[in-house]
Amino acid sequence: xxxxxxxxxxxxxxxxxxxxxxxxxxxxxxxxxxxxxxxxxxxxxxxxxxxxxxxxxxxxxxxxxxxxxxxxxxxxxxxxxxxxxxxxxxxxxxxxxxxxxxxxxxxxxxxxxxxxxxxxxxxxxxxxxxxxxxxxxxxxxxxxxxxxxxxxxxxxxxxxxxxxxxxxxxxxxxxxxxxxxxxxxxxxxxxxxxxxxxxxxxxxxxxxxxxxxxxxxxxxxxxxxxxxxxxxx
Numbered sequence: 001x002x003x004x005x006x007x008x009x010x011x012x013x014x015x016x017x018x019x020x021x022x023x024x025x026x027x028x029x030x031x032x033x034x035x036x037x038x039x040x041x042x043x044x045x046x047x048x049x050x051x052x053x054x055x056x057x058x059x060x061x062x063x064x065x066x067x068x069x070x071x072x073x074x075x076x077x078x079x080x081x082x083x084x085x086x087x088x089x090x091x092x093x094x095x096x097x098x099x100x101x102x103x104x105x106x107x108x109x110x111x112x113x114x115x116x117x118x119x120x121x122x123x124x125x126x127x128x129x130x131x132x133x134x135x136x137x138x139x140x141x142x143x144x145x146x147x148x149x150x151x152x153x154x155x156x157x158x159x160x161x162x163x164x165x166x167x168x169x170x171x172x173x174x175x176x177x178x179x180x181x182x183x184x185x186x187x188x189x190x191x192x193x194x195x196x197x198x199x200x201x202x203x204x205x206x207x208x209x210x211x212x213x214x215x216x217x218x219x220x221x222x223x224x225x226x227x228x229x230x231x232x233x
């Protein structure tokens with residue numbers, strides 16, 4: 001299995017605590033966040049990673065070079081900002097298989113990727129999103145499903161939030177799906193792809209459990225300093 005990691009973010013909301021490096025390189029207990037993500041992928045059997053990078057990508061390349069532990073690493077470098085969707089599409093040109101697991105470079109959801117893959121193949125899906133149940137979805141917005149777990153909608157972020165399923169930043173995607181003509185140039189994978197094409201493509205949700213944390217805001221960045229101490233891999 002191959003992975004694409006979105007590691008090109010500016011980290012605007014983290015600027016008060018992390019300003020010199022891309023947010024995927026934010027130090028958690030003196031280790032870059034990406035190292036924890038790579039450790040998790042190795043335990044899940046991922047054999048190769050492609051990093052979608054842009055902002056200060058030299059810092060990432062200088063640190064990891066072409067591998068981390070047993071994991072070979074390649075880089076898809078944006079010459080100009082392409083958004084999350086454009087970054088993934090660019091990285092897919094370096095993927096050898098028909099599909100890849102895609103992860104956000106500033107969040108971790110330690111769920112069973114092989115189970116996600118099994119569900120994806122069973123449904124013959126174009127995209128399968130790993131979904132995490134939260135008591136308050138306000139910061140993320142909610143994903144709704146039918147009984148067959150086909151995605152039926154994406155609800156906007158709102159202060160009230162309430163309990164529900166969120167897109168936890170881990171999904172399996174078919175390479176050919178993102179090579180369609182409508183996905184060119186700069187675009188958002190969430191807004192321009194998921195929210196616009198869930199009803200015309202085979203897009204499914206996979207409710208899953210596991211540790212979840214998004215370090216995109218200072219509060220959760222500081223929270224990671226304590227909670228990541230429990231990770232052995």
